[in-house]
Amino acid sequence: MTPANGTPVRVGVFGLLGSGNLGNDGSLEALLGHLRAAHPEAVVDALCGGPEAVTARFAIPATRLHWYRGEYRTASRAGAIAAKGLGKLLDPFRTAAWVRRHDVVIVPGMGVLEATLPLRPWGFPYALFLLCASGRLLGTRVALVSVGAAGIRQRSTRVLVRWSARLAAYRSYRDAPSRDAMRAMGVDTARDEVYPDLAFSLPAPPAAAPRGPADPVCVGVMAFHGGNDDRARAEEIHRRYLDQTIRFVRALVEEGRPVRLLTGDGVDAPVVDAILDAVDSPLVTAAEVTSLADLMRETAAARTVVATRYHNLICALKVGTPTLALTYAAKSEALMDRMGLGAYCHPAHEVDADRLLHQFRALERHSAELRSTLAERNLIAARQVEQQFTALTAALFPAAAPTLDHAHAHTVDHAHDLREAP
Template identity: 80%
Template structure:
């Protein structure tokens, strides 16, 4: 695409990026790869949760998503409550000013239209609504790309999510259930498409240079306390999940299996510590990972895996490693079904270590067959995502030269992505 009047098109990326969630950052990496390959002339920056991390890792300018730095900490004192409230007002103008400087804003993947984990309406749903409303106000094209969505019971959250989706220029979903959920919330999805998660467009992990320990199992863990509707029994759910996972890991170690514990977010560290404390074995170790590429390498070196976080599952599937999903939302079940492993799911809210072990052994018995299935499904996912990127270009990057509607020059450098 030729820049209009010699001025490069200005693209913003938006979301809880750089905040410690490897899945979110993997989605950003995928979109930046698309922009670098298809629109190298674009000037890219971010409005995100962790601007320092995003700038350091991906080489693009970034601005903090919220004016109030304590946005995602619980406000209990009058001062912090007042500051958080003031921040909501300030963010209206900050978000509008940022959006107005761009021709296109992309929200890359992530579960931005769901509340399957604890979520307050005045948190990210409010921020997403401000983004999409500002886009409509200033004529900036806003794209929700391969996003997750789910039914939302909380009315204020549902209203904000519904209007954010309605105001977006482009929408696509990472599974059919997400599209159905948004339709049920009153959004016209007749022209919306379903594509795989953006992480499937990332490079496949290389084969391990050295043979991994025979029988190695990757176990992805999570600080899981249920979702929005489980707040009253959050600790009970967490305890059951943790106890079941500890029993499962202990059983593997007692069989002489090497276990690698994986996380997907900084908040998962206490779960890892609890497992290591309860299972005192040199066979149980923790993988140091800082990207989805790191997670994929770990998964590729394993014979099999068990995981709960959505993008840990994707890393195993992308690596071609048979994985058993500990599921807390329909998105994980849809993902596993789509990749041919729908029979290997276990409920996160009701973890039963004995049943989990039984399912895991059945998974391993079919390992060779499942690896072949995953190879075929991965090829199809890559093909479908190439089709999405073509559609995204058609929707967001017009080929006809038109007068640039902004009068102030953009100072940001063209997109560059550092190797993690």
């Protein structure tokens, strides 16, 4: 990790980190754990959404992603509109100056190549394009590592995402549908690999032995309004999601089941409040979670989990708790399939409390065998994430790459070749 001139390799990390999304911060935590163990001499800093939070939690210097602090708020006043426009002119120079200071920039996990939730093209997609274009122009290797992707209909967003992927020096995906989506958008993915989400490398508490119905059911909720293509009926989708989730929680309470509400982003708090107000029972409580470690502790203590957010699902599956997914994108279905629970998916766009209860009871009937399945699949996922980190080292830090056996040689070749990918 230290070149011949004795200067430590300078590594930048990039993304909407420190902005309240636990999954994004968990991806950063996983990457930093690897870098500190495998490349301790690397000098690491971040260009991110919440620099103060990232520095406080992870002890690395951080710079604000956008010049304009209100980038992700709707600008209605003339001054705000002008400031946001000025930011679009200044951000290319800010991004290029930051990229120039690094040997390598890593985008750790996250759904950076998708628009499965509402997304404006000139927000994060534009920022990612600036990063990848700057890396190509300045000779800094940019790696998109175990990222999520999905088909995008909006033309401007699709163009920005496609060119971001093309300009990156290294690409890998957290599931096969992500790679398929990029191929469909015109990216050559012939040498791109698929690995599990980086969060599978995080340490997990042991799953508690289930005692019976007295154990809580964790229900992970989300401020869900559909995706980019659902803006016209966003409130209708949200109302149905909330009403049917309330019905489901109320049915559990009527059976005497304790329910523990989980979130994955600060924006989810109003949904928790609405459920607590509507059900109004001491059996329903809300967990205070600030990290994926918190989520894993909560889900490890649960008998079963029903969750919407992707990293709520990962945390529950990683600790081996039988889980039912309210899915809003192919990534959730792919994750459940990978972990052997593909039969336990329910559409978040069209939640039906009665059908959800039916699926939930089937999940609990098969709890013992599902725990066994999850234990096996987690071992496989952990090995595959280690292969991802090995491939990343070979691609970005070739002087530090370990000698690999023949079975992994194709991974190293693939990673090396992607350094020159168009």
